[in-house]
Amino acid sequence: QKEVEQDPGPLSVPEGAIVSLNCTYSNSAFQYFMWYRQYSRKGPELLMYTYSSGNKEDGRFTAQVDKSSKYISLFIRDSQPSDSATYLCAMSARSGTYKYIFGTGTRLKVLA
Amino acid sequence: ETGVTQTPRHLVMGMTNKKSLKCEQHLGHNAMYWYKQSAKKPLELMFVYNFKEQTENNSVPSRFSPECPNSSHLFLHLHTLQPEDSALYLCASSQGVSSYEQYFGPGTRLTVT
Numbered sequence: 001q002k003e004v005e006q007d008p009g010p011l012s013v014p015e016g017a018i019v020s021l022n023c024t025y026s027n028s029a030f031q032y033f034m035w036y037r038q039y040s041r042k043g044p045e046l047l048m049y050t051y052s053s054g055n056k057e058d059g060r061f062t063a064q065v066d067k068s069s070k071y072i073s074l075f076i077r078d079s080q081p082s083d084s085a086t087y088l089c090a091m092s093a094r095s096g097t098y099k100y101i102f103g104t105g106t107r108l109k110v111l112a
Numbered sequence: 113e114t115g116v117t118q119t120p121r122h123l124v125m126g127m128t129n130k131k132s133l134k135c136e137q138h139l140g141h142n143a144m145y146w147y148k149q150s151a152k153k154p155l156e157l158m159f160v161y162n163f164k165e166q167t168e169n170n171s172v173p174s175r176f177s178p179e180c181p182n183s184s185h186l187f188l189h190l191h192t193l194q195p196e197d198s199a200l201y202l203c204a205s206s207q208g209v210s211s212y213e214q215y216f217g218p219g220t221r222l223t224v225t
Contacts (some may be wrong), residue, residue, distance in 0.1 A: 008152060032212065043116070043202050043216025044155070088155065096210035098145065098168075102155040 001026055006089055006103030015112050019076040023089035023103045026070065032095055033065055035074045036088040038105065044088055048074065051095075079110045114138055116217035118203050124223045127193055133220045135186040135203030143209045144186040146178060149200040149219070161186060162209045193224045 005024045013019055021035075031052050036044035048063040050056045050072075056063045062075040072091070076083055086107045090100040116137045125131050137144065146158040160168035161180040175197075177189040186203055200221050204214040 002154075004154065034212065041121075042218050043204070045216065046213055049212060090155075092212075095212070097212075098143070098160060098206065098209050098214070099157065100212075104152055104154050 003027055003101050004089065004091060004103045007106055008104055009107040010109055011106060012109045012111060013079055015079060015081060015110055017079050017110070019079045019083070019108060019110075021074040021076075021087050021089075021106050021108065023072050023091075024070055025072075025091060025101075027091075027093065027101075028067070028070065029093035030070075030091040030101075031067075032092045032100075033063070033072050034090040034100065035061075035063055036090065038086045038088060040085070047087075076108075081110045081112045084108055084110050116203060116205055116215050118201075118217040118220050120220060121218065122221045122223075124225060125190070125193065126225055127195070129193075130189070130191040132190065133188040133201055133203075133222075135188075135217055137184055137186075137203075137205040137215070137217075139205055139215060141205040141207050141215070142183050143206045143211070144180060144183070145204040145206075145214065146186065146188055147202040147204060147216075149202055151199075155202070159188075160209060167209060190222075193222075195224050198222055198224045 035048040038044040064073040086105040088105045089103040148156045159178040179187040200219040202219045203217040
């Protein structure tokens with residue numbers, strides 16, 4: 001079993017839809033979670049960083065962590081064609097570390 | 113130039129060639145990283161440098177040889193590669209090795225023939 005599982009997609013949605021991107025994980029020690037966005041021909045860029053369980057909101061983006069289910073989500077409200085990218089989740093058991101375990105990424109297409 | 117830059121953006125090389133990838137960061141960071149990104153696989157950390165000193169070699173084959181002459185520049189020297197080494201090689205930097213926020217370059221798309 002992979003430590004982090006992420007559906008590769010592609011996930012196609014119409015403009016304005018609410019998008020839900022998800023990762024599941026097996027290591028119950030993971031406490032620090034990140035979401036990266038990677039546009040085609042670009043490197044990943046950090047979108048959200050969260051600690052432990054709960055929600056964190058930043059503009060149209062909401063990161064949600066459910067540690068009891070070992071499940072994290074990234075919600076995108078009012079999705080735009082410019083949100084079309086690959087979204088990577090990453091997680092770690094420790095703070096102050098560069099050693100994050102990444103998911104394989106979900107490719108999202110927002111259709112105009 | 114701003115952020116993290118990488119050259120070349122694309123590279124095709126034969127298995128007997130020797131080539132180098134270059135990364136430069138303009139952010140004043142002290143830590144630099146090499147990652148390998150293959151299709152349908154998670155991002156793999158290869159090497160970590162902190163203040164020019166290598167602090168991590170994630171069991172990378174010796175045909176990959178990193179070099180960090182200063183905190184702003186990072187190289188990855190390649191020789192006798194295998195076709196399975198074809199991938200996107202990403203460079204990243206962060207303020208320090210304990211910083212969770214890493215800034216990635218656009219990557220070098222490497223094809224080994």
